[in-house]
Amino acid sequence: MSSHISASAPAAIEATGISKQFSGVHALQDVSIRIESGTCHAIVGANGAGKSTLMKVLAGLYTPDEGRVTVADQPLDGGTAAAKAAGIALVHQELSLCPDLTVAENICVGTIPTKRGLVDRTAMRAIAAQLCARLGVDIDPNALVGQLPTTLQQFVEIAKALRADPRILILDEPTASLTTEETDRLLALLKTLREQGVTIVYISHRLREIFELCSRATVLRDGRLVEHLDLTDCTTDRLVESMVGQTLLDLEHREREDKSTAFGEVVLSAENLWAPGVFGTSLHVRAGEVLGLGGLMGSGRSELVRAILGLEPRTRGSVTLTYDGHTHKIRSYRSAVRHGVAFVPEDRRTEGVLLARSVRENLALPSLRALSRLGQLRTKKLHAMATGIAGEVNLRPANTATTVQLLSGGNQQKIAFGRWLPTNPRLFVLDEPTAGVDVGAKAEIHELVRALTAQGTAVIVVSSDLEELLSLSDRIAVLRDGTVAGELSAAEADQQTIVRLGTHHDTPHAHKEAAHV
Template sequence: MTETARPVLEMEGISKTFGSVKALEDVAITAHGGEVHALMGENGAGKSTLMKILSGAYTPDKGGTILVGGKPVPEGNPKAAKAMGVAVIYQELSLAPNLTVAENVFLGNERARSGIVNRAEMRSRTAPLLKRLGVDFSPSTVVGSLSLGERQLVEIARAMSTNARIIVMDEPTTSLSSRETERLFDVIAALKADGIAIIYISHRMEEVYRLADRCSVLRDGKYIGTLDRDELSAERLISMMVGRDLSTFYKKEHVERDESAETVLEVRNMSAGRKVRDCSFSVRRGEVLGVSGLVGSGRTELARLIYGADKATSGTVLLEGREVTPQSPSAALDAGIVYLTEDRKQLGLFLDMTIADNINICVMGEDSGPAGTRNFTAARKRARAEFEKLSIRAPSPFVNVGSLSGGNQQKVLLGRLLEVKPKVIILDEPTRGVDVGAKSEIYRLIDELARQGLAVVMISSELPEIINVADRVIVMREGEIAGEVTSADGAAIEQEAIMRLSTGTGAAA
C-alpha cells in the first residue's frame, strides 16, 4: 500500500436514521488499494449498516459523500456500486446451491448470445478465476456439493468477475474450519497483492492482528478512531469498542476444586462410530467443565449424543446418580439437561417469532388452561423477567428475534433454556459471532449459573475463553478424550497444555 496515493474508498459524513433511531452519525472511513482495513465494533455499532450504504442496499441521510476512485457513488443503487467496483460478501452467503459454480459467479450478470444464456462462455471465464484462487473444484461443480469454505471462495470469484476494487468481508471465518480459514487468508493476501482494498469485519482479534494494515472502530453508530498496525493491542481496541478499560472485563477467579461437591452429570463410555469413541467424564455441582479440541475432534458430536439429538451406539448418561440416557432432546429436557447449539440461527431460534415466544416455547405446557386455552399473562410475565434479567437490548420482549444482534439473540436462547430449570446446561460455542461486550456478559452469566449449583459444560474453540471461564478442561482429539487439564494452586489453566493434548504432541503438564 502506498500511503501517499489517494484512497480507493472515501466515505465521509455518513449518517443513517431509522425512524427515531440514529444508526450512524457522521461516520468517516477510507481504504487504500492493496490494504486490509479491519472494521470493528460491538454488535449494533453500525458496521453492517455502513457497508450496506456502501453497497447501495441502504440510502444514507443527506449530507455525506462516498467516493470510489475519486468518483461519487450513486446513493441507494446496488447496481451502480457494483459497476464502480464495490463487492460485499455477507456472513450469510447469497449463493444458489442448485446452480453450478459458473452460474453462481455470473448470477444476475449472465453471459448471453442471441438471447440464450451462454453457459460455455461463463465456464471459460470462471476457470481462470478459480485457478487464481487455487481451488480444486471446477466451474461445472454444483455449489450445493461444496463445503462452506469452498462456497466462500465462490463468492470471492464472483467479486473478482466484476473487477472489484473494494471487497467487503463480513465475519468470513465464522463457520470455517482452521484449514479453510488458512486458505481464505492466503486468498486475501493474493487479493491484497493485486491492489484490491479489503474491508474486513470480524470479532476475532487474532485475525485482525494477523491481517489488518489498519483498523477502524465504530461505537454506538459513531466513528471512534483508526489504529495503524503497530498500534494494535487488545487493551486499546476493547477500550475503543466498549468505552471502558480491559480491566473491567470478566476474568474468573480460579479456586481449588471441591472434591466433596455432588456429581451431577456422569457420562460413561459414550460412543458413536468413529466420531465419538469411549468417552467418559463427570461434572460436579457448581462446576464449569470446558471441552476443547481442534475442529473435527468430536466435541459437538459428543454433546449431541448426551442430549439425545443423535443416536449413540453405546454409552450411559447418569444424572445425580440415576441413569437417564436421553433418546431424544425432549427426553433430555424432561430429565433436566439442556443444550445450546452452536448454530443458533438454523437450529436454535425461530427468527420470525418474538423474543417472548422464543423464551416460552419449551415451557408452553405450564401455561395451558381449561379447554385448550393458554395463560398469556403468565407467558408475558415470564418473558419480561428473562428479558430484564439477561439485559436483552431491544425495545420490548415482543419484537422479532431476527431483528436482534448476535449477542442479544444468544441471550434469548439462553433465556429459553433457563426457563426449563435445568440441572445441566451444555453450551456449544456460546459466544460465536458475539461482540466483546456481550461476551463479557455471557461469561458472567455462566459463572452465576455455576454459583447457583448448575453443572455447566462449555465447548469452545477460543482458548483464551475456555481457560478463563472453565474450572477444568477435557481435551478431545479424533473422537476420543485425550486428557484433562486443571488449574494448580488457583492459577489459570495453561493454554500450552491444552494445545499439546489437542495436537497429540505430548501429555498435559
C-alpha cells in the same frame, strides 16, 4: 491517533453522514468513514454497534435514510447491482448459501459459465476447485453445501465473493467459525490481495487479526462513530476501551471473579457412546463444573454433544442425568429438555433462534407451558419474563418486540442463551458460545456461565477459542478422531498441551482413558 482519517491516498469507498433506522430504532446515526484504496481497514465495536448495518450500506444491500456512499468519487446508487458493477463483494456474517445446491453452484451463482447455451458444469467445477485451492481448502465441488460443516461453508462463502474478482472486499466476521490454522491461512490470502491492490474492509472480534491485517480502524458504539484510529501506534487495551468503554484488564478480571472449584454430584454420565463421528466416548460432568471440549475441526466435539443430547442417533452407549436423588435416561432431545438440559447450538441462525420472530417470542420458546393457561399464552407474563431476561443478558436494544433478524449476531447469541434461563437447567451445553461476539459481550456471557455454575448447574462448553477454553473451564477434555485423547485439569492446561493432545497420537503427556473423565 485521530478521529480524522488522512486524505493522502485516494478513497476506494467513502460514506458520509449515514443514518439508518429499523422499526424506529437507530442502527446508524450520522456515521462517516473514508477507506483508502489498497488498504485493510477495520470496523470495530461491541455487538449492536452498527458494524454489519454499515457494511450492508456500503455493499448496496441497505439504502441509508440519510447520507450517501461514493466509490472512487462516484455516487453508489442502484443497490446491489450498482455495488457489484463497482467491484464490491461482501462476505456476510450470516452465510448466504443455498444448502440444496452444490459447492460449485453456490460459488458460481449469478455468474454461471455456459457452453452453447447450456450450463457448463465442467467449467463450473473447475472454477470452484481453483478458488477453494486458492483458499487452501480441499472441498468437493460436487458436495451439497448443506451437508458441509459450518467451517467449510464459511470458505465456500469467501470463495463465492472472490469469484467476482472484487476491487473492494468486505468481510463481516469471516473467521468466527475457523480454527487458528485456518484463520492464519485466510489472513495470508487477504494480505496477498491487499498487495495486489484490493481494498479490504474487515470486521472481526478477534483483535489479533485486526492488528495483524489492518492499518486503520473505525470504532462504532451504539450506532455512532466514536473515532478513527491509526493502528500502527495503538494498543489492544486502547482499542478495547474505545469499543466498550472498559479496558481489557477490567473485563478479564471481572469475568474470573468468584471461580469455584467445589463441585457436587455427577449430573451427566455418558458411557461408551457410538454415533456418527463418535467412537466409544465417555464423559462425566459434575454439578457446578464447566467441562470444556477442545480439539481440531473434525475431532468430533459437536458430534459428541449432539449425540449426548439425542440430536444424532446413537448405535451404542447410554446417557443419564442425575439430580435430586433421581436418575433419568436421555434417549432423545425431547427427553433431554424435559429433564433439565439447555442447549445453545453452533449455528445460531438456523438452530438457535427464529429470525423472523420477535425477541419475546424467541425468549418464550422453552417456557411456553409455564407461560400458558388453558392453552392460551398469558401475554402479561410473557412480556414480564422477556423484559427480565433482556435485562439479565444485557440485550441491546432491550426492545423485546424487535424482530430478531434485525439484531446483531452477538445479541442473537444472547437470545439463544438467555431463553433457557427461566427453565433453571441442570445441564447447560454451549457449542461455540461466543463465536462472532465482541470482547464485552464475551465477558458478559462468561459471567452468565459462572453464575449458572454457582447455582450448581453443570456446563459443557465446546470452543475453538483456546483462550476461552482456558478461561472458562474447570476441566478440559480434548477430542481427536471422535474420542477423548486426554483430559486436563485447569491447573495443568495450556494452549500447547491442548494442541498437542488434539494432533498427536503418541502424546507423551499423561493421558487418561475416556471412561475415567
